[in-house]
């Protein structure tokens with residue numbers, strides 16, 4: 001497979017990977033991302049989840065076109081139609097807030113959405129004449145998000161956007177992002193370790209573990225496909241199901257399974273997992289298998 005980065009969106013797909021892999025620093029180095037294939041439909045708000053070192057930032061950096069794949073392909077919109085907020089929020093420290101927004105306008109002629117940028121940047125902590133180097137981490141994030149939304153992107157790539165924001169700012173900025181996605185059909189991919197935050201906002205999931213895709217798809221479909229079974233331990237026959245994880249507490253047995261349509265035995269309770277339960281179960285299962293192979 002050839003290594004390439006394709007810039008187009010086709011058939012309503014905003015981001016697609018096919019056999020995508022990356023080794024930092026050449027062939028003798030370990031894989032940071034391996035065999036990643038997925039399609040992200042346009043207009044989705046996608047949670048990118050996974051433990052530290054799973055490859056989330058690597059995938060976002062590849063999507064932003066700042067790294068070339070070692071193998072496989074990644075397809076995105078044209079560079080002008082994407083915005084990327086990296087984990088370290090790169091900005092020019094010597095510029096003021098106002099000059100940074102002016103630069104955003106100058107670099108995006110004909111596309112700059114001053115209202116969208118101002119909706120994020122208009123905040124008492126972000127005075128127009130303050131220099132970027134004087135801003136706190138959370139204020140810098142706010143400015144980086146203002147630049148990204150002002151670009152009016154079709155695809156918005158956000159690496160832990162809420163990590164250094166206070167609780168009020170998180171709620172406000174998450175609301176602005178969701179409103180933007182709803183109004184303009186923006187596709188958003190956001191990484192986070194806060195699963196509850198992702199569950200509230202996202203309708204699509206990419207779960208990475210050890211550089212590989214563990215789960216990918218619409219959140220509703222993934223939740224529908226999984227069931228939590230609870231029953232007495234001595235009756236546990238899970239052979240009809242694909243088992244993700246099991247747990248025994250005293251005589252009570254629970255399992256997260258894909259029932260694949262098989263009936264639930266009498267005396268057992270079934271419930272739909274939360275997104276958080278689903279993610280944690282798959283991460284536990286991946287940690288327990290040597291290769292973290294996808295279920």
Ligand SMILES: Nc1ncnc2c1ncn2[C@@H]1O[C@H](COP(=O)(O)OP(=O)(O)OP(=O)(O)O)[C@@H](O)[C@H]1O
Nearest residue numbers: 024025031032050051052053054055056057058059
């Ligand atoms: N510049 C680099 N050079 C070499 N290895 C790297 C580099 N950046 C990341 N890696 C390695 O690639 C793997 C994936 O890292 P990545 O930063 O993509 O993970 P992540 O899921 O974003 O983690 P976190 O949640 O901690 O931010 C890790 O093993 C990491 O050590």
